[in-house]
Structure formats: structure tokens, C-alpha cells
Amino acid sequence: QLHLAESEGGLVQAGGSLNLSCVASGRTSVIYRMGWFRQAQGKEREFVATLNWNRNSQYYGDSVKGRFTISRDNAKNTVYLQMNDLKVEDTAVYFCAVASLPRVFNSEPAYDYWGQGTQVTVST
Numbered sequence: 407q408l409h410l411a412e413s414e415g416g417l418v419q420a421g422g423s424l425n426l427s428c429v430a431s432g433r434t435s436v437i438y439r440m441g442w443f444r445q446a447q448g449k450e451r452e453f454v455a456t457l458n459w460n461r462n463s464q465y466y467g468d469s470v471k472g473r474f475t476i477s478r479d480n481a482k483n484t485v486y487l488q489m490n491d492l493k494v495e496d497t498a499v500y501f502c503a504v505a506s507l508p509r510v511f512n513s514e515p516a517y518d519y520w521g522q523g524t525q526v527t528v529s530t
Contacts, residue, residue, distance in 0.1 A: 407432050407433060408430060408431070408432045408433045408434065408436055408437070408504060408518075408519045409430070409431045409432045409519075410428055410429070410430055410502045410503070410504060410520065410521035411428065411431070411521060411522075412426060412428045412500065412501070412521045412523065412524040413425075413426055413427040413428070413524065414524060415500060415525045415526040416526065416527070417527045417528075417529060418492055418527070418529070419492075419528070419529055419530075420492060420493055420494055420528055420529065420530055421491060422492050422528075423488070423489060423490045423491075423492065424489045424492060425486060425487065425488050425489070426442070426486065426487040426489070426500055426502075426526070427484055427486050427487075428442075428484065428485050428486075428487075428502030428521055429483060429484045430483040430484070430485075430504065431483065434483045436504070436506040436518075437459045437483075437506070438459060438504075438505050438508055439456050439457065439458055439459060439504070439505040439508070439511060439516075439517075440456065440457060440478065440485045440502070440503070440505075441454070441455055441456025441457060441465075441476065441485070441503055441505075442454040442456070442476065442485075442487050442500055442501065442503070443501045443503055443514060443517075444496075444498035444499065444500045444501065444526075445498055445499050445501070446495075446497060446498040446499075447498075449498075451501070452467060452469075452498075453467045453511075453512035453513075453514070454466070454467050454470055454487070454500070455467065455470060455474055455475075455476040455487060456476065456503075456505075456511050457476050457477070457485065460480075467512065469495075473489065473490050473491045473492075474487060474488065474489050474490070475487075475488040475490075476488075485502065487500070489526070493528060494529070495528075496526065496528050497526060497528045498525075498526060499523040499524065499525050499526075500525075500526050501520055501521055501522075501523045502520070502521035503517035503519065503520050503521070504518060504519040504520075505518060506518045506519075
């Protein structure tokens with residue numbers, strides 16, 4: 407089994423920055439891809455960013471391109487999400503997720519393991 411633990415989110419003003427991290431523990435050998443989704447209140451879960459665990463490739467959702475950066479530390483089994491120039495519409499619960507197979511990178515069903523989620527709130 408694989409366990410994912412996100413760092414605490416927080417409250418930040420619009421235009422500010424926040425860094426999230428997610429640590430994987432347990433069967434980390436199953437990680438093919440690790441990334442982030444988010445879900446705003448009353449909306450469907452949305453793809454944010456992901457990366458291939460053993461290749462230098464990252465993918466981003468259109469709404470965060472140029473503002474968010476995903477990175478990893480394989481030795482620590484950790485993925486990071488640096489969020490800059492935050493907007494009110496970035497307010498959501500952010501979920502860390504792991505895919506064990508090379509399925510469609512931005513599809514929620516492609517991910518097998520999920521964290522509990524962490525709240526990020528951006529105020530005006």
C-alpha cells in the first residue's frame with residue numbers, strides 16, 4: 407500500500423505564493439507519476455500538475471501554467487507544488503495523487519492513490 411501525506415495548506419492573499427509538499431511512504435516502487443489535483447467548493451476535481459517520477463517531464467493544467475511549478479525529490483519520495491501569483495480562483499482543496507501506470511496524465515481515474523487533501527484559500 408502507498409500512503410500520501412500533503413503538507414498543510416493555508417490562507418494567502420491574492421498575488422502571493424505558497425508551497426505544498428506531498429510525501430509518499432510505503433510501496434513507493436509503484437510510483438510512475440505523481441501530481442496534484444484540486445477541487446473547489448461545488449466544482450469537479452481539476453487537474454493541476456503532474457510529473458513522471460523517473461523522467462524529466464512535467465505537465466500542467468491550463469489555468470496554472472506559468473504560475474505553478476511542480477518538482478520532486480526522489481530521495482525523499484516527495485513532490486512539491488510551488489504556487490506563485492495566486493488568484494482567488496485558486497482557492498480549493500488540493501490533493502496529491504499517484505499513478506502506477508502510464509495512463510492519461512490529466513485524468514482523475516488514471517491515479518490509483520490519493521492523499522486526504524489540504525485547503526488552500528486565496529483572499530482578495
